Amino acid sequence: MAEIVDLSIEDELKAQVRAVAAGGGQIEIIGGGSKRFYGETIEALPIDVSAHSGVVDYDPAELVITLRAGCGLADVQSLLAGQRQMFGFEPPLFGAESTIGGMVAAGIAGPRRAFAGGIRDFVLGVKMLDGRGQVLNFGGRVIKNVAGFDLARVMVGSQGTLGVILEVSIRVVPIPEAETTLDFEHKSAGEHIRWINGLGSHPWPISASQWAAGQSRLRLSGSEQGLREASSQLGGEQIDYAWDDLREQRLEFFDPDQPLTRITLPPAHADLPIDLPQLIEWGGALRWFSGAGNIADMRAGLEGAGASVCAYRGHDAGVGVFHPLPEPMLRLHRSLKSSFDPAGIFNPGKIYPGL
Amino acid sequence: MSETGREKLAARFREFLPAESVIDQQTSLRAYECDGLSAYREQPLLVLLPENIAQVQQIMRLCHEQRLPVVSRGAGTSLSGGALPHAGGVVLSLAKMNRILKIDQLSRLAVVEPGVRNLAISEAVRDRGLYYAPDPSSQIACSIGGNVAENAGGVHCLKYGLTLHNILALKVVAADGSIFEIDQRALQRDGYDLMPLLVGSEGMLGIVVEVTVKLLPIPRCARVVMGVFDSIEKAGDSVAAIIGEGIIPAGIEMMDNPAIRAAEDFVHAGYPVEAEAILICELDGTEEEVQAQITLVEQVLTRGGAVETRLARDEAERLLFWSGRKAAFPAVGRISPDYYCIDGTIPRKSLAAVLAGVRSLSEEYGLPVANVFHAGDGNLHPLILYDANNEGELEKTEELGSRILQLCIHHGGTITGEHGVGVEKLGEMCVQFSEPERNQFHAVRECFDPLKILNPGKAIPTLARCAEFNAMHVHDGEVPFPELDRF
Numbered sequence: 001m002a003e004i005v006d007l008s009i010e011d012e013l014k015a016q017v018r019a020v021a022a023g024g025g026q027i028e029i030i031g032g033g034s035k036r037f038y039g040e041t042i043e044a045l046p047i048d049v050s051a052h053s054g055v056v057d058y059d060p061a062e063l064v065i066t067l068r069a070g071c072g073l074a075d076v077q078s079l080l081a082g083q084r085q086m087f088g089f090e091p092p093l094f095g096a097e098s099t100i101g102g103m104v105a106a107g108i109a110g111p112r113r114a115f116a117g118g119i120r121d122f123v124l125g126v127k128m129l130d131g132r133g134q135v136l137n138f139g140g141r142v143i144k145n146v147a148g149f150d151l152a153r154v155m156v157g158s159q160g161t162l163g164v165i166l167e168v169s170i171r172v173v174p175i176p177e178a179e180t181t182l183d184f185e186h187k188s189a190g191e192h193i194r195w196i197n198g199l200g201s202h203p204w205p206i207s208a209s210q211w212a213a214g215q216s217r218l219r220l221s222g223s224e225q226g227l228r229e230a231s232s233q234l235g236g237e238q239i240d241y242a243w244d245d246l247r248e249q250r251l252e253f254f255d256p257d258q259p260l261t262r263i264t265l266p267p268a269h270a271d272l273p274i275d276l277p278q279l280i281e282w283g284g285a286l287r288w289f290s291g292a293g294n295i296a297d298m299r300a301g302l303e304g305a306g307a308s309v310c311a312y313r314g315h316d317a318g319v320g321v322f323h324p325l326p327e328p329m330l331r332l333h334r335s336l337k338s339s340f341d342p343a344g345i346f347n348p349g350k351i352y353p354g355l
Numbered sequence: 356m357s358e359t360g361r362e363k364l365a366a367r368f369r370e371f372l373p374a375e376s377v378i379d380q381q382t383s384l385r386a387y388e389c390d391g392l393s394a395y396r397e398q399p400l401l402v403l404l405p406e407n408i409a410q411v412q413q414i415m416r417l418c419h420e421q422r423l424p425v426v427s428r429g430a431g432t433s434l435s436g437g438a439l440p441h442a443g444g445v446v447l448s449l450a451k452m453n454r455i456l457k458i459d460q461l462s463r464l465a466v467v468e469p470g471v472r473n474l475a476i477s478e479a480v481r482d483r484g485l486y487y488a489p490d491p492s493s494q495i496a497c498s499i500g501g502n503v504a505e506n507a508g509g510v511h512c513l514k515y516g517l518t519l520h521n522i523l524a525l526k527v528v529a530a531d532g533s534i535f536e537i538d539q540r541a542l543q544r545d546g547y548d549l550m551p552l553l554v555g556s557e558g559m560l561g562i563v564v565e566v567t568v569k570l571l572p573i574p575r576c577a578r579v580v581m582g583v584f585d586s587i588e589k590a591g592d593s594v595a596a597i598i599g600e601g602i603i604p605a606g607i608e609m610m611d612n613p614a615i616r617a618a619e620d621f622v623h624a625g626y627p628v629e630a631e632a633i634l635i636c637e638l639d640g641t642e643e644e645v646q647a648q649i650t651l652v653e654q655v656l657t658r659g660g661a662v663e664t665r666l667a668r669d670e671a672e673r674l675l676f677w678s679g680r681k682a683a684f685p686a687v688g689r690i691s692p693d694y695y696c697i698d699g700t701i702p703r704k705s706l707a708a709v710l711a712g713v714r715s716l717s718e719e720y721g722l723p724v725a726n727v728f729h730a731g732d733g734n735l736h737p738l739i740l741y742d743a744n745n746e747g748e749l750e751k752t753e754e755l756g757s758r759i760l761q762l763c764i765h766h767g768g769t770i771t772g773e774h775g776v777g778v779e780k781l782g783e784m785c786v787q788f789s790e791p792e793r794n795q796f797h798a799v800r801e802c803f804d805p806l807k808i809l810n811p812g813k814a815i816p817t818l819a820r821c822a823e824f825n826a827m828h829v830h831d832g833e834v835p836f837p838e839l840d841r842f
Contacts, residue, residue, distance in 0.1 A: 061595035143732040144772035153551035174601035203572040225643035266540040306538040308545040322545035339798035
């Protein structure tokens with residue numbers, strides 16, 4: 001499955017970037033805009049890159065798809081589903097306009113993250129425009145590739161601060177034959193965390209987990225036989241549950257009128273002493289808190305724990321959306337940014353000041 | 356450097372290292388002059404064997420101050436010359452830092468020093484029902500620090516990933532002796548994800564001094580089926596058909612006739628020596644799942660034209676089936692005075708075309724080639740049989756290897772799937788990457804190591820090197836990359 005790629009849009013983007021760089025301007029890269037909320041607000045010229053779309057190559061037997069960044073995520077998902085394949089990291093859409101480029105740049109994975117891997121684990125190659133308006137290719141279209149530094153995967157979650165993603169090659173996985181959800185009662189978050197981490201020492205076919213309001217939920221994925229066997233041994237109550245509602249944050253817990261905090265930390269870390277409604281995903285590694293809390297205190301309390309406290313959505317401006325980095329690490333980030341984008345034209349300040 | 360210069364330098368390191376941790380005697384230095392790619396040899400000024408992180412930091416501070424090149428080294432099993440010493444620098448061996456520091460069952464991780472052997476990790480956690488998944492062929496000997504530097508693979512990559520996918524955190528000593536950490540135990544951290552940058556950076560961005568690896572539960576059941584084919588194409592198509600069924604095998608390996616013969620001669624695994632190709636396919640999971648999938652795979656193989664399928668009856672036979680594949684390199688080593696292992700990766704659909712190309716190149720150069728293939732992930736290992744004692748044969752072999760890698764690039768693949776660039780594939784890097792791309796690699800390196808003291812001369816070719824390579828490889832009057840400036 002390959003399409004003739006219309007290069008004129010790429011040339012147009014290149015010219016745009018060069019013009020802005022020459023004129024001392026700055027650019028906000030916009031795909032579908034569905035994840036624009038994520039990160040700091042930017043004052044720069046918005047450039048819509050969503051017209052740069054099209055499937056460059058897809059051969060299901062290779063387990064790899066190569067896409068231009070403007071491809072609609074929903075369209076790509078139905079194309080894959082037609083071949084009984086999918087993205088293993090279960091990306092959220094957060095809106096019908098969501099694009100592949102935005103998915104990679106934001107780097108937000110869904111409920112499957114802890115059990116199948118994150119976006120960077122599946123990205124194989126990236127074609128991008130750097131701050132000089134040069135087209136660069138890193139990685140490739142094959143699963144194993146160790147030639148050159150793996151800059152393609154570094155693009156995942158870089159929020160457009162390193163360049164404009166033009167094309168991306170992503171590994172895909174088969175859609176599991178069957179899925180089922182089991183429901184368990186675990187009154188406290190701590191009980192859930194111990195239980196779900198304990199399950200990890202056995203090869204259960206778990207593909208998602210959730211805890212909220214005293215209920216633990218597990219999604220199992222695999223063959224019919226495998227699921228029957230695992231369900232009978234794990235116990236719990238078999239229920240119908242729309243995991244898409246969790247992925248898209250449509251559950252009641254994710255009240256759009258309340259600030260939302262995302263804390264990621266080593267999965268077996270004890271329950272956090274934060275007095276707000278909590279929802280736990282990713283086998284304990286992802287903990288959402290709904291409501292106004294003191295972000296600075298949360299960050300201080302998790303110093304040295306390998307955690308990130310992200311003021312994900314709806315917090316006061318000025319709090320800093322992303323967890324601050326230690327000074328030497330921030331310097332390294334800035335020098336990496338400037339190696340790709342010396343004039344600092346792309347998404348200025350999207351992650352941290354100067355980044 | 357003169358002998359007195361060497362002695363003076365050794366004395367500086369002995370100020371903070373135990374005397375026996377500084378090797379400066381010619382006879383002892385010789386043991387470090389090459390890694391697994393023995394065609395390249397160089398003697399370093401000194402070899403240093405620190406015992407802890409503080410000593411590594413002190414070494415780096417002094418090397419930084421003296422602008423001394425530093426080549427870090429694990430077990431020295433690299434097949435690309437990644438640990439080849441620098442004549443004007445030191446080798447920093449991490450062999451003495453070989454302790455398992457922590458095993459955390461609840462978090463399913465182990466914290467280890469870089470010199471710990473790959474297999475030793477799995478052995479240490481087996482009682483707990485856990486293992487470390489990546490299994491490069493050298494896993495008995497190779498160290499985890501080296502695995503991180505090379506992003507090592509193995510036969511189970513398709514299902515369980517490369518080293519990158521199985522590392523949770525790294526502690527790294529930077530070129531200036533400071534320490535930084537990359538901790539992804541949380542699965543998502545704010546800021547750039549530098550793990551993919553460090554893993555596979557071939558010792559050029561820092562010295563890995565502590566590694567936190569992910570441990571997986573041992574699958575309850577693993578079974579192997581072998582498909583025997585009278586053509587490479589049918590075997591290749593059968594791999595695609597298995598994946599088309601939605602099955603991701605734990606491992607799927609292909610061998611061609613010369614590789615089958617060599618392996619059978621060596622380990623007597625019962626391989627069919629008349630076959631053009633065999634496929635060895637392993638499935639793992641629960642009893643029921645594996646049973647259902649193995650039946651399906653047998654059907655697919657038969658439908659794909661296998662003249663025979665063999666199911667390993669028990670664990671002993673499963674290991675026997677694997678023994679031939681795992682011993683393929685030494686087996687080829689027995690039938691030829693020397694062999695040279697190539698590490699290209701190609702889209703699987705190009706297998707037949709690439710193997711046909713390899714065959715005609717093999718005839719052109721008059722050098723036999725045996726092929727083993729990580730068929731699931733497209734990683735091809737042609738083994739060129741040669742005799743280094745014949746005048747000019749090594750050079751001819753290297754040229755054939757280079758032509759094979761360029762063939763892989765031509766088919767949309769890459770010059771190295773798991774062995775790394777090292778010193779070996781610098782020239783081919785000039786073909787795979789454009790000048791602005793190579794400049795970006797150099798720029799990234801300088802973010803970590805502005806003085807360029809870490810493993811200089813490896814992995815990323817200089818502009819001059821590429822000009823030289825391209826000058827030597829003009830085919831049919833056409834210069835590759837005509838847009839580049841020439842010297």
